[in-house]
Amino acid sequence: MDTKPPAAVVVISSLVARGGVGLRATGFALERLGHPVWSVPTVFLPWHPGHGPSTRIVPPAADFQAALDELAGSGWLDEVGAIVSGYLGDAGQAAAVATFVAAVKARNPDIRYLCDPVTGDEEGLYVPEETADAIRTALLPIADVATPNRHELAWLTGLATDTIGDTLTAARALGPERVLVTSAPALMRNSVATLYATPRGAWVAEHPLVAHPPHGPGDLAAALLIDQILAGHPNPVALEKTTAGAFEIVARSAKAGADELAIVADQGRLPRPMAMVQMRHLGEVKA
Numbered sequence: 001m002d003t004k005p006p007a008a009v010v011v012i013s014s015l016v017a018r019g020g021v022g023l024r025a026t027g028f029a030l031e032r033l034g035h036p037v038w039s040v041p042t043v044f045l046p047w048h049p050g051h052g053p054s055t056r057i058v059p060p061a062a063d064f065q066a067a068l069d070e071l072a073g074s075g076w077l078d079e080v081g082a083i084v085s086g087y088l089g090d091a092g093q094a095a096a097v098a099t100f101v102a103a104v105k106a107r108n109p110d111i112r113y114l115c116d117p118v119t120g121d122e123e124g125l126y127v128p129e130e131t132a133d134a135i136r137t138a139l140l141p142i143a144d145v146a147t148p149n150r151h152e153l154a155w156l157t158g159l160a161t162d163t164i165g166d167t168l169t170a171a172r173a174l175g176p177e178r179v180l181v182t183s184a185p186a187l188m189r190n191s192v193a194t195l196y197a198t199p200r201g202a203w204v205a206e207h208p209l210v211a212h213p214p215h216g217p218g219d220l221a222a223a224l225l226i227d228q229i230l231a232g233h234p235n236p237v238a239l240e241k242t243t244a245g246a247f248e249i250v251a252r253s254a255k256a257g258a259d260e261l262a263i264v265a266d267q268g269r270l271p272r273p274m275a276m277v278q279m280r281h282l283g284e285v286k287a
Contacts, residue, residue, distance in 0.1 A: 007081025007230055008036040010071065010104075012097055013116075013219065014087040015041035019048050020253075020261030022087055025219035026116075032267045033227045036079065038071065043089030048215050049126075051259070058089035065096045072103035080104070080111055082226050085139060086219055087118040088127070094134035101142055112229060115143035115176070116222040119152050132156075143176040145229065147222045149183040161185070164193060164204060168282060171197040180225055180242065182218055188278065194221070196239040202282040203236050205243035207275065213250045216261040221246045224270070240279055248275035 009030050014022030027037045042064075044057040059067075071077075083104060085097050101113050117140065119125055119132040136156050140146055154161045159170040164185055171179040179197045186193040186206045193206045224245045228238035248269050253262040263270075 006034040008038060008079040009226060010038040010080055010083045012040040012042060012085040014043050016048055017046045020263045021048050021216040021219055025216040025261055025263060026084060026086060026223040028263055029220055029223035029270055032270050042087060042093055050215055061092050064093060068096055068100040072100050077107055081230050082112045084114045084222055084226055086116040088131055091130040091134040094138040098138045098142060112144045114145040114222055114226050115139045116147045116218060117152050117156060120155060122151050140175045145178040146174055146176040147180045147225060149218055150181055153181055167195050168197055168202055171195060182221055194243045196235060198235050203239050204280045204282060205239050205277040207247045207277045210251050210254050212254060214253050214258055214261050217246050217250050220249060236279060240277060243277045244273040244275045245270055248273045
């Protein structure tokens, strides 16, 4: 019986004092699933910008790079199984993250890097174009996994995502071997899809739309997916568990009238989500 503890995950993302986005979502979910988390804030804010203007504190570039360099050279690196990057405080952080990923993989090539290209939504980019372009050019080419939403995928690739076929084409053009696309077009009425494209095939999971969802489901989905990958679960299982887990937390949060993901209150659902999603296989791709 394998008793090896779950691998640690380095999470590089935003930190809010109140809320369930960025490190609050990704880091907490991974810890609840048993993974030690090395937290690296890219920016500090009192709350999510969607709630209104607030103070924004971005670490000085030299300090941010130095901290990552020290982590990459630490004696505890054998604890780490994955790196997840999310929201960046500025464009320059992309190069620092890329340097960190390269240094870590030089010591352990088996470490997986998931890039969540947090750049925008259906209303367009909500980060400077310079930052979005830095993610596209510096981070996505070195990522093993990416988790864009449909609108981010369209901007990053310049391709349409109007149908699930369009979305699959764009996902395969993005670069990483594994691409999970949230907010993808669904076949079922009043539903939304999550597409998972891998070297061995592609699958779609659909569930009903949630009215007025809180911020943070993408951060949560990134955590759930990297947990599934580290556990070695088959691709369709990874998609189903990731989608069901994120959908359940979002639906329960919305039903409770929460203005943030109720991830702490509903943390018991993370290891064993009960929500049902409809799975479809889009066909095999020869490796």
